[in-house]
Amino acid sequence: MTGPDLLQPKRVLKITKRPHPQFLNNAFLDPYVGCEFACAYCYGVKEDRRVGVKTNCAFALKRELEEISEENPEPREGKVSIGISFATDPYQPAEEQYQLTLRALELAKEKQYPVQIITKSDLVFRDAKLLSELSNDGLCVVSVSLFTLNETAAKAFEPHVPPPAKRLEMIKKLREEGITCGAVLMPIFPHVTDSQEELEKTFAGLKDAGALYCVPGILSLAQKGVKERVMDVLSEHFPRACYQYSVLYDDAGKPSENYCKKIERLLKFCSEKYSIPSILPVLGAALNRTLIVEDSI
Numbered sequence: 001m002t003g004p005d006l007l008q009p010k011r012v013l014k015i016t017k018r019p020h021p022q023f024l025n026n027a028f029l030d031p032y033v034g035c036e037f038a039c040a041y042c043y044g045v046k047e048d049r050r051v052g053v054k055t056n057c058a059f060a061l062k063r064e065l066e067e068i069s070e071e072n073p074e075p076r077e078g079k080v081s082i083g084i085s086f087a088t089d090p091y092q093p094a095e096e097q098y099q100l101t102l103r104a105l106e107l108a109k110e111k112q113y114p115v116q117i118i119t120k121s122d123l124v125f126r127d128a129k130l131l132s133e134l135s136n137d138g139l140c141v142v143s144v145s146l147f148t149l150n151e152t153a154a155k156a157f158e159p160h161v162p163p164p165a166k167r168l169e170m171i172k173k174l175r176e177e178g179i180t181c182g183a184v185l186m187p188i189f190p191h192v193t194d195s196q197e198e199l200e201k202t203f204a205g206l207k208d209a210g211a212l213y214c215v216p217g218i219l220s221l222a223q224k225g226v227k228e229r230v231m232d233v234l235s236e237h238f239p240r241a242c243y244q245y246s247v248l249y250d251d252a253g254k255p256s257e258n259y260c261k262k263i264e265r266l267l268k269f270c271s272e273k274y275s276i277p278s279i280l281p282v283l284g285a286a287l288n289r290t291l292i293v294e295d296s297i
């Protein structure tokens with residue numbers, strides 16, 4: 001693999017009209033394009049695991065946050081809650097060199113903006129002190145992403161990231177560092193990782209690790225390229241599931257409504273049994289006033 005593409009976009013912050021229904025952020029920052037971890041189910045992966053680096057990210061973000069502050073001079077008005085790198089891992093290998101996530105977190109602290117990150121990488125511990133300070137101010141949530149504790153399935157679908165057991169340890173350590181932390185349980189694979197036994201095992205593991213929440217999601221095959229990559233892995237490692245997927249998923253790549261309802265009931269059961277909510281702690285005082293939090297399951 002050759003080096004990353006160096007990019008200089010005009011703007012880096014994408015502000016949405018309504019908060020994200022599950023993650024609650026109303027702004028998104030992607031310092032990187034593509035993700036070197038290349039999980040088979042991810043729509044953020046580029047061909048040949050290529051990665052683009054927005055080298056002007058910190059500069060552009062500072063300017064854009066200042067524009068928001070100028071338009072909204074009241075200290076707590078007009079705040080955005082920033083989801084950092086939701087379509088790419090903010091702590092993928094390129095971050096070691098370019099430190100764009102670190103710079104964004106420093107800016108969030110300086111300007112008191114709430115941020116959320118989702119990662120599978122233990123490079124997150126490099127920034128533990130800063131994340132802990134932000135958490136203390138109610139300005140930060142760190143979500144560790146894992147879709148199963150089944151090592152075989154994890155190795156098949158995401159061979160380039162730490163194994164699930166290590167990610168449970170990450171949650172434990174992040175909580176010990178005083179960081180507001182929970183899990184993103186995505187994607188749930190029909191007929192592979194969706195049994196009650198398996199989901200309960202995962203919720204029990206999250207409970208032991210001290211996860212404050214668990215936001216779940218069922219596999220979608222709607223995004224370009226995802227279906228092909230997922231079916232390749234299924235046919236190699238879980239061939240019996242291939243036919244089941246052809247029945248369960250429609251042409252748009254969505255699973256059937258009945259299936260979704262069944263899994264939603266199961267997740268609700270797990271969430272209640274293990275006392276792990278399926279919603280995030282709300283970020284920041286400004287957002288506390290404006291967000292309507294709805295349980296998504």
Ligand code: SF4
Binds near residue numbers: 088
């Ligand atoms: S680590 Fe996250 S962003 Fe990166 S490929 Fe995997 S799912 Fe996608």
